Amino acid sequence: MKLAEAKAQFIQTWGSLATQWGINKTMAQIHALLLITPNPLSQDDLMEELSISRGNANMNIRELIDWGLVDRVIIPGERKEFFLAEKDIWKVARQIVKERKKRELEPLNKVLEQLQDVEGDKRNAEVKAFTETIGNIRKFTGQADKSLDTLIRADENWFWGSLIKMIK
Amino acid sequence: MKLAEAKAQFIQTWGSLATQWGINKTMAQIHALLLITPNPLSQDDLMEELSISRGNANMNIRELIDWGLVDRVIIPGERKEFFLAEKDIWKVARQIVKERKKRELEPLNKVLEQLQDVEGDKRNAEVKAFTETIGNIRKFTGQADKSLDTLIRADENWFWGSLIKMIK
DNA sequence: CGATAGTTTCAATAACTATTGAAAGCTTAG
DNA sequence: CTAAGCTTTCAATAGTTATTGAAACTATCG
Incomplete structure (x- = not known):
């Protein structure tokens, strides 16, 4: 396979995967292009390579x-801004986990906390099922919260290493 | 908070969270309602509670x-079908991980494998950056693949227990 | 075998989300 | 100061995905 072809396929695969995860296709494609490009690119470069508008x-x-996945870079002598992506995939993954946790898991935990105490007879089957389910979800999200914090702080080798040891 | 209000808020929160993860809002809402309802519900029950159409x-x-999250239930003497959700959140989470892995991670791995070998001079910076990035992503997804398999097979206590021990 | 209750499909439509492009806003160099 | 180069905003529009509802289909009952 030719490089140009491979690049195009990677960008397109990454983009369509992203949409399945609630992430904007263009955002993922820009990220993909920056990931596989060694040098910084300008906005115009991105526009041209991906055929997208300025806005x-x-x-x-x-x-x-x-999201902390791309950095602005100043190239001396150039008026334009350039952009460079973090290439270490483990760092990228941790950054994404960190952001989604902050934006989604933490607010969810707050809502669940409020839902935990509903008025009503605890012997009523409906009330019981509700509080039980909410309680279980809270237990789960609480554990997830802690574990993700650890993962975010973790060093690659340490984390995978321990996980693999633990698996065996 | 009254039960009805709490139920409504849970259903709506679950639904909007789902859309951020590329999951259909209605699907999540039906799941939420079944999660907090102790007895099986018919299609008509769901339509009424959530104000959605038959289709x-x-x-x-x-x-x-x-997705393996809901079961059809036959109630003797009733002509209609009823539906019941798995209430164990840990099982639910594992099931979702299992399905998304099968639908997304495995196909991605196949694509990455193909992209690994591009023609061209390995000393060329572009070719080098591309193959290196793809290689790193493959390493990452490969590890994720294995770890997720373990997680899918894992028993709740064993998994969280080990993870927490590992963290400390 | 109808008649009836229940289920599924799918084309039309609505709702939502992404994208464009032109105009306004900055910033820097001369 | 002001003209040129570059960036940002945002209302209009395009594109995508979800939802409806009526018609077709299937199973069950007397």
């Missing part, structure tokens, strides 16, 4: 920076 | 069954 490029670059 | 209900119930 779209701008918005999604900003989002990627906000 | 929508039918389609998403089928999808939930397909």
Whole structure:
């Protein structure tokens, strides 16, 4: 397979995978392109390679920076801004976990906490089923919360190493 | 908080969380309602409680069954079909991981494998960066694949227990 | 075998989300 | 200061995905 073809396929695969995870396709494609490009790219480079508009490029670059996956780079002598992605996939994964945890798991935990105490007779089957389910979900999300914190702080070798040892 | 209100909030929270993960809102809401309901519900019950159409209900119930999260239940003397959700959240989570792994991670691994060998000079910076990134992603997804398999097979206490011991 | 209760399908439509592109806003160099 | 180069915003529009509802289908009962 030729490089250009392989690049295109990677960008497109990454983009469609992202949509299945509630992530904007363009955002994933920009990220994919930056991941496989050794040097920083300008907004115009991204627009051209991916055939996207200025506004779209701008918005999604900003989002990627906000997620901590891409950095702005200044190249001396150039007026334009350039962009560079973190290449260490383990760091990328941890960063994504960290952000999604903050944006989703933590708010969910707050809601569940409020739902834990409903008024009503505890002997009523409906009330009982509700509080029980919410309680179990809370237990689960609470454990997930702690474990993800550890994972976020973890060093690659330590984490996979321990997990693999634990598995055997 | 009153039960009815709490139920409604849980259903709506679960539904909007789902959309952030590429899961259909109605599917998540039906699942949420079945999770907090002790007895099996009919399609008509679901349609009424969630104010959704027959077609929508039918389609998403089928999808939930397909994901292994909901079971069809026959109640003697009743002509209708009833539906019941698995209440053990740990089992639910494992089932979701199992399905997403099968539907997404495994196909991704196949694509990455093909992308691994591109033609061209290995000393070329572009070729080098590409093969290196793809290689790293493969290493990562390969490890994730194995670890998820273990997690899927794992028993709750064993898994969290070991993870917590490992963390400390 | 109808008649009836229940289920499934699917084309039309609605709702939602992403994308464009032109205009406004900055920033820097001269 | 102001013109040129570059970035950001946002209302309009396109594209995508979800939902409806009526018709077709299937199973069950007397």
